[in-house]
Amino acid sequence: MIQDISPCRVDHAYRETAPTLDDCVFSFRGDEVLLREREDGCRSLPSFRDLQYPAEEMLRQAVFLFRVDKEPVFLLDGTAPGCRGLRYFPVCGLKGILPGWAFFAGVTALHLNHWYERNRYCGRCGSVMEKKMGQRALACPDCRNTVYPCIxxxxxxxxxxxxxxxxxxxxxxxxxxxxxxxxxxxxxxxxxxxxxxxxxxxxxxxxxxxxxxxxxxxxxxxxxxxxxxxxxxxxxxxxxxxxxxxxxxxxxxxxxxxxxxxxxxxxxxxxxxxx
The missing domain is CATH 3.90.79.10 (Nucleoside Triphosphate Pyrophosphohydrolase)
Structure with missing residues (x-):
C-alpha cells in the first residue's frame, strides 16, 4: 500500500523546526506538485536551495510537515517562483521517484495543504487564522476559534x-x-x-x-x-x-x-x- 515505505518511517509528531537550505519541501499548485527535473528527464524532490529563497522568505513560507527517518520535511505556503529545473506535475508523478517514500509523503503533504488552504480565514468571524505554537492547529486571534486537521x-x-x-x-x-x-x-x-x-x-x-x-x-x-x-x-x-x-x-x-x-x-x- 502507499504507506508501506519500510525500512523508512514517517514521524507525524508536530515540531517547531526551522528549515535549512537542504531540507526537502513540497509545493502544490492545485493537485500538482513541484518537482526537480534534470536534463535526462529524471525527477526528484526539491529542496529550499533549489527555490533560491532568501533566508527570511524561507522562514516565512515554510510549514513543518513531519519527519522521515529524522529528516524534516516542509510545505511551502503558496506556489513557488519560476526556477530553472523546477516544474509542477500531477501528484501521481511522485510514484517511482526517489527517495522511495516520496509518494506517500507527497500525498500526506497534499492532505495537509488542502487543510491549510481551506482554513486561511476563521469560519466563525472571518479573521485571518494564525498557526498555533507547539501543535498542528490554526487559531483565530480575535474569537479564539481553533481548528485541527480534518480527516x-x-x-x-x-x-x-x-x-x-x-x-x-x-x-x-x-x-x-x-x-x-x-x-x-x-x-x-x-x-x-x-x-x-x-x-x-x-x-x-x-x-x-x-x-x-x-x-x-x-x-x-x-x-x-x-x-x-x-x-x-x-x-x-x-x-x-x-x-x-x-x-x-x-x-x-x-x-x-x-x-x-x-x-x-x-x-x-x-x-x-x-x-
Whole structure:
C-alpha cells in the first residue's frame, strides 16, 4: 500500500523546526506538485536551495510537515517562483521517484495543504487564522476559534458469497476498474454501522460476520479508510443504486479482475480473497 515505505518511517509528531537550505519541501499548485527535473528527464524532490529563497522568505513560507527517518520535511505556503529545473506535475508523478517514500509523503503533504488552504480565514468571524505554537492547529486571534486537521473516515467492504466477491463500478467517474463498496461514515455512526449501511444502500445486500481487515491513510480525499470483509446474509439479488454505482456484480474469486494500482487497501483486500 502507499504507506508501506519500510525500512523508512514517517514521524507525524508536530515540531517547531526551522528549515535549512537542504531540507526537502513540497509545493502544490492545485493537485500538482513541484518537482526537480534534470536534463535526462529524471525527477526528484526539491529542496529550499533549489527555490533560491532568501533566508527570511524561507522562514516565512515554510510549514513543518513531519519527519522521515529524522529528516524534516516542509510545505511551502503558496506556489513557488519560476526556477530553472523546477516544474509542477500531477501528484501521481511522485510514484517511482526517489527517495522511495516520496509518494506517500507527497500525498500526506497534499492532505495537509488542502487543510491549510481551506482554513486561511476563521469560519466563525472571518479573521485571518494564525498557526498555533507547539501543535498542528490554526487559531483565530480575535474569537479564539481553533481548528485541527480534518480527516474524513471511510469504510470499504469486501462482501463474500462463497466462491464469489461483490464488486462495483462507480457512476459518473472516469475510473474504469472494478472496485469494492466504500463510502464516508455519517455523523454518529460506528464504522461497523457505516459498513452495513453502505452495502445495503448501494446494492440492497445484507451482510453478516463483519471482520476488520486493516486501514490506510488516503490523502487524495483527505481520508482514512477502514477495510472490512463480510459475508452475504440472505438473497444475493442486487438492487443497484444508480446514483452511486454504474454496475455491481458477483465475480468468481478465481477470476477476479486486476487492480490498476497496488498502492491501495482495495488491492490488498482483493488479492487476499483471490482463489
Amino acid at each position: 474524513a473516515p471511510v469504510v470499504m467492504v469486501a462482501v463474500i458469497n462463497g466462491d464469489k466477491l461483490l464488486m462495483t463500478k462507480y457512476a459518473g467517474r472516469s475510473l474504469p476498474q472494478w472496485v469494492l463498496i466504500s463510502g464516508f461514515v455519517e455523523t454518529g455512526e460506528t464504522l461497523e454501522e457505516a459498513a452495513e449501511r453502505e452495502v445495503f444502500e448501494e446494492t440492497g445486500i445484507r451482510i453478516r460476520d463483519l471482520q476488520y481487515f486493516g486501514s490506510q491513510p488516503w490523502g487524495f480525499s483527505d481520508s482514512v479508510i477502514a477495510g472490512y470483509t463480510a459475508r452475504l446474509d440472505g438473497p444475493d439479488e442486487i438492487c443497484l443504486d444508480r446514483k452511486e454505482l454504474a454496475e455491481a456484480e458477483w465475480h468468481l474469486r478465481s477470476r477476479l479482475p486486476d487492480e490498476l494500482t497496488d498502492i491501495s487497501i482495495a488491492h490488498e483486500m482483493i488479492e487476499s480473497l483471490r482463489l
